[in-house]
Amino acid sequence: MPSIARPADLFDRTTAWRDLADLASTDRPGLRLAVVTGRRRHGKSYLLRRLARATDGLYHQARELDRPLALREFAIDVAAHLDLDPEALRFDDWETAFRVALGLRRGRTPRRTAGAPLLVIDELPYLLVHSPEIPSVLQLLYDEAQDTPDLPATTLVLCGSALSVMRDLLTGARPLRGRAQVELTLHPFDYRTSRAYWDIADPQVAFHVDAILGGTPGYRQLVTAPPPDTVDGLEEWLARQVLNPAGALFNEKSFLLREDPRNLDRSVYHSVLQAVADGNHSPAAIGTAVGRDYNTLKHPLGVLESTGFLTRVDDVLTRRRPLYYVADPIVRFAQVIIDPHRATLEERDPHGAWHAATDAYSSQVVGPHLEHLARVWTARYSGSRWGTSLGVVGPAVVNDPRERRQHEVDVVGLEQGRRPYDETARVVVLGEVKSTNRRRTATDLRRLEHLRDVLSTSGRRAGDANLALFSRSGFDESLMDEAAHRDDVHLVTLDDLYLDHDG
CATH class of the missing domain: 3.40.1350 (Trna Endonuclease; Chain: A, domain 1)
Structure with missing residues (x-):
């Protein structure tokens, strides 16, 4: 297969596109597997929809549905791709569903020509809630394909925002361990790329926007106005956007915490996040702030790290207990600014809340972010x-x-x-x-x-x-x-x- 042209409307993501396009364009027979993960709004779906479009592939975005409805939604997408009547296609199990989508018959017979050359299953964790057998089904199809030398090149991409679930797919004795040719994590843009993406001329404005929103590309679509030209307009912009209870970003932290099933004990995790946002970075300091000793903190710290909410930073010079930082700027901003002043903000007094939070913003948001940059x-x-x-x-x-x-x-x-x-x-x-x-x-x-x-x-x-x-x-x-x-x-x-x- 010839190389796959990069879409003109794809900003950055050069390496990610190359890795996926190289996998999807190889002529080697058999089934190839890619696992793509990354936090919410990092552009995974945007990227994979364009990959499917460029390869005449099938893109399916799972939703929070029960098993029968999930199978029905998948059947509708498969029927549309194969140009079939959606009412004529029904699946009772995922093995049949994936075989039809990929054109894989049982046994060693060659693949049918009707199957998709590339299949993307986006937000896979939603399906695993009611169908935990899916990885085993995919293992069966993958191994079967390796024994079919005349099987045309086929690519399967599994994607999800629940970091711990997606990473768990390929660990230990899991069915898909050792079978993925590409394991890709889509990270937020770094601060320079983010400035270019938002098209911000003033470095001071770019710095504050990055300190508040980070490099998550999806947030640009959630604001109703671009950032101000100068820092003098920052307060008014925040008042209308991030500090606005009617705005999409106001409760973003809560949505992020709910997206990963490992974050079940939310009171503990919120307490740990608050302690870290308040400037407690060592396990001892975090433990003192939340009233727990280090041994009982190991699990929540590990969960918050594996789910992408905390970043662990080790001392460069000395082996010692690590330091922890809030990984996502919007979560840090919510912990430091929005949550402590929620009542004032919900009374629609964003300027009063902002003035009351100025010192905290300087010491707990701006300071740590400048150190990171x-x-x-x-x-x-x-x-x-x-x-x-x-x-x-x-x-x-x-x-x-x-x-x-x-x-x-x-x-x-x-x-x-x-x-x-x-x-x-x-x-x-x-x-x-x-x-x-x-x-x-x-x-x-x-x-x-x-x-x-x-x-x-x-x-x-x-x-x-x-x-x-x-x-x-x-x-x-x-x-x-x-x-x-x-x-x-x-x-x-x-x-x-x-x-x-x-x-």
């Missing part, structure tokens, strides 16, 4: 300014024996090819991030110099580490003058995070 920029976009290629980038805690305290370092970059915790790895960059309205001064630089000395004294290869100061409000003249005469000091503004330049 600084790490992403350092790892992906900072170019050759460090004098060598970077490998692992992340946060770290530095023990200071002389001062008998620990220092948190927002950005630590190790030399390329070294693993985290490697005590012999060269520390290439140490960075500190501040999102306050105050300009950064030489005092901030002295702190980083001190941390570099502490690491060097402890035996780390950090003596020539670059020092990076990240600021949303700029730097005073004294610091800029000093940095201009030093090759090891880098001052990074918000504009720099969004600019394409090297060094």
Whole structure:
């Protein structure tokens, strides 16, 4: 089969399209399997509908129906694809349904020409609720197809938003384990791609929109007006969109939490999410905030991580208990801004709620998000300014024996090819991030110099580490003058995070 042309209306997703198109266009006989997952509104359905359209494939989106109605809906889609009377096609079981859809007869007889060359089952977890046998049925068809050498090339794509359910399909002794040629997770856009997608000119506006909504492409269709041209219009835009009880984004967090069946004990999960959103990132701090010890927290932390609501970040320098962050900006924004001020917002006083939440927004939304962007920029976009290629980038805690305290370092970059915790790895960059309205001064630089000395004294290869100061409000003249005469000091503004330049 010739290569499949990329749709003109598909924004980004270049790698995802290539992976799926390569699988669907191969001429090798047999049945091939792809498993696609990703959070709600990340564009999975949009992508797969276009793949089906480009290959004359069959796309079926499952719904929350009971088994007979689900089979009926599938039969209607199969009939439409095969140009049959929908009333003439009925399925009593999923094996028959999939055989007809794919044109697979029982036994070793060749495939019928009427079957679809590509079948997409979107939102598969809805079907698994009442039909848990589906993976075993698909295993049967897959293995049967491998024993049919003259079977034309056929592709099956399974897709779903419930991350834990989709990941479980291919683990342990599950029927489909080891059978998927493509396992694809569709992530949100990163902050630069998101800015281009929203077509935002001002980096300050782009930063706030990303801090609030993240890189979920589907949210652009849920707002009734584009983001403002300047930050002066941000409050009014939020009042009419995200903080509006009638808006689609106001209760998005609740919909997201309900989409994964593992999130059953919602009171516990909401408490953990709130604790993390409040700035408690270590298991000990989270446990103190919710009144639980670490052992009883392991399960809810694991569930929230596997379902994509928490991101686990390990210390780059030292093996210690990990740090947890709210993965989805809209969930964090809801925890910090919407939920505490829900009554005021439901009284249609968004400006009053916003003013009351200003400090929390600055410390619990803007601050952590700028730290995240600084790490992403350092790892992906900072170019050759460090004098060598970077490998692992992340946060770290530095023990200071002389001062008998620990220092948190927002950005630590190790030399390329070294693993985290490697005590012999060269520390290439140490960075500190501040999102306050105050300009950064030489005092901030002295702190980083001190941390570099502490690491060097402890035996780390950090003596020539670059020092990076990240600021949303700029730097005073004294610091800029000093940095201009030093090759090891880098001052990074918000504009720099969004600019394409090297060094």
